[in-house]
Amino acid sequence: MDVVLTGDRPTGRLHLGHYVGSLKRRVEMQNSGNYKNMYVMIADAQALTDNAGNINKVRDNISEVALDYLACGLDPEKVTIFIQSQIPELCELSFYYMNLVTVSRLQRNPTVKNEIQLRGFKQSIPVGFFTYPISQAADITAFKANLVPVGEDQLPMIEQTREIVRSFNSTYKEVLVEPEAILPENSMCSRLPGLDGAAKMSKSLGNCIYLSDSSNDIKKKVQSMFTDPTHLRVEDPGHTENNPVFIYLDAFCKDEHFAAFLPAYQNLQELKDHYQRGGLGDGTVKKFLNEILQSELKPIRERREVLAQDLGYIFKMLKHGSQKAEEVAAQTLQEVKTAMGINYFNGNELNK
Numbered sequence: 001m002d003v004v005l006t007g008d009r010p011t012g013r014l015h016l017g018h019y020v021g022s023l024k025r026r027v028e029m030q031n032s033g034n035y036k037n038m039y040v041m042i043a044d045a046q047a048l049t050d051n052a053g054n055i056n057k058v059r060d061n062i063s064e065v066a067l068d069y070l071a072c073g074l075d076p077e078k079v080t081i082f083i084q085s086q087i088p089e090l091c092e093l094s095f096y097y098m099n100l101v102t103v104s105r106l107q108r109n110p111t112v113k114n115e116i117q118l119r120g121f122k123q124s125i126p127v128g129f130f131t132y133p134i135s136q137a138a139d140i141t142a143f144k145a146n147l148v149p150v151g152e153d154q155l156p157m158i159e160q161t162r163e164i165v166r167s168f169n170s171t172y173k174e175v176l177v178e179p180e181a182i183l184p185e186n187s188m189c190s191r192l193p194g195l196d197g198a199a200k201m202s203k204s205l206g207n208c209i210y211l212s213d214s215s216n217d218i219k220k221k222v223q224s225m226f227t228d229p230t231h232l233r234v235e236d237p238g239h240t241e242n243n244p245v246f247i248y249l250d251a252f253c254k255d256e257h258f259a260a261f262l263p264a265y266q267n268l269q270e271l272k273d274h275y276q277r278g279g280l281g282d283g284t285v286k287k288f289l290n291e292i293l294q295s296e297l298k299p300i301r302e303r304r305e306v307l308a309q310d311l312g313y314i315f316k317m318l319k320h321g322s323q324k325a326e327e328v329a330a331q332t333l334q335e336v337k338t339a340m341g342i343n344y345f346n347g348n349e350l351n352k
Contacts, residue, residue, distance in 0.1 A: 001034070002036060003035065003143060003144055003177075004038040005039045005041065005140050005145035006022055006039075006148060007039075009047040010058055010064070011203055012064070014069075014210070015203065016201065016211070017192040019072065019211060020192060020252070022150065023068075024072070025182070031073075037143070038078070038079040039079070039080045040080065041081075041082055041325075042066065044058050044084050044085050045084045046132055046136070049129035049132055050121075052128075066314050066317070067212075070314075071212075080321045080325055081318065082318065082321040082324070083322050084139065086325075087325055087329050088326075089329035089332070090139055094135045094137075097164050100164050100168060101160075101163075106131065109156050111156045112156075115129075116129075133161070134160075137165070141165060142332050143325070144332060145177070146177050147179065148161075149181075149183075155181055155183075162178050165177065165179075166178065168339075173339035175339045193247055194207030195207045195224060196226050211300050211301070211304070212301060218290065219294075222286050223286055225289075227244065228243050228282075231275075236278055237277055238278065245282070246272065246275075246285075249268055249271075249285075252292050252293065257288075257295075260291075261288055262288045
């Protein structure tokens with residue numbers, strides 16, 4: 001059966017982009033029972049590659065991310081939730097994989113190039129950040145995951161892992177498993193835009209709706225969302241393409257939402273048609289989107305508030321998951337070192 005690995009950087013609470021991009025799918029996969037093992041990683045070591053001077057930001061958000069996971073429905077009895085830095089084998093695997101990747105190949109990685117530009121590193125790129133595709137390959141291969149749920153922007157990272165796997169297996173021995181990416185079933189969920197119309201919803205840009213946001217916060221954020229700048233009056237024809245409000249509706253709206261919140265329409269296409277020909281105001285559309293998001297996020301927020309009352313349980317869950325994950329990673333590392341011929345002290349004599 002398939003093995004799944006996925007995770008998030010603990011640089012802030014999780015938001016709608018995480019939810020529709022992969023988190024909701026993870027819960028569905030977990031509950032399907034179709035997978036041998038699922039590993040969900042809180043990638044604190046990766047977060048430090050561009051937050052080395054702000055360890056408290058990373059440390060404090062580990063519990064926040066764990067709360068979001070459980071509130072959305074991830075079950076530690078069914079999946080292994082662990083903290084990346086507590087698995088030392090991942091660092092050792094990364095070191096060996098570095099010899100299989102060239103600097104020029106890392107420089108060509110579209111995801112790395114985009115993230116470097118987003119953070120404004122220019123020439124002052126931390127080495128750890130520059131090489132995080134190698135670290136990600138270690139994360140995936142340590143657990144022999146063959147399926148990795150990601151957003152479309154992460155596809156170059158999975159391809160880099162596949163290249164490392166092929167290089168290792170051909171250079172040494174067939175040990176590592178080549179992974180495949182799993183994209184969201186709804187293509188509109190691959191990458192939600194920010195509330196400000198920016199290409200990506202991002203914690204660092206502050207243009208997010210968080211899973212833990214209050215009802216009032218959600219309402220205010222939806223009301224402030226960027227829409228079609230040419231739709232100045234209600235009677236003006238509007239554009240739904242590249243309009244963040246309608247992109248969110250594409251990601252979240254179902255036909256039954258109209259009966260509950262906007263009975264004048266049967267489905268989203270009717271709403272789009274009216275907006276495009278004019279006569280439908282942004283306020284009405286935003287109010288509808290707010291109702292949908294409130295219904296989706298209310299149970300998540302309520303579960304989170306209950307879980308936050310027992311952080312001792314969160315600590316024990318993460319510790320147990322990390323111990324379980326390390327056992328698996330240690331086995332893979334031993335196989336890697338054996339394949340490479342650097343398992344010198346496996347017996348009573350120096351191996352030759």
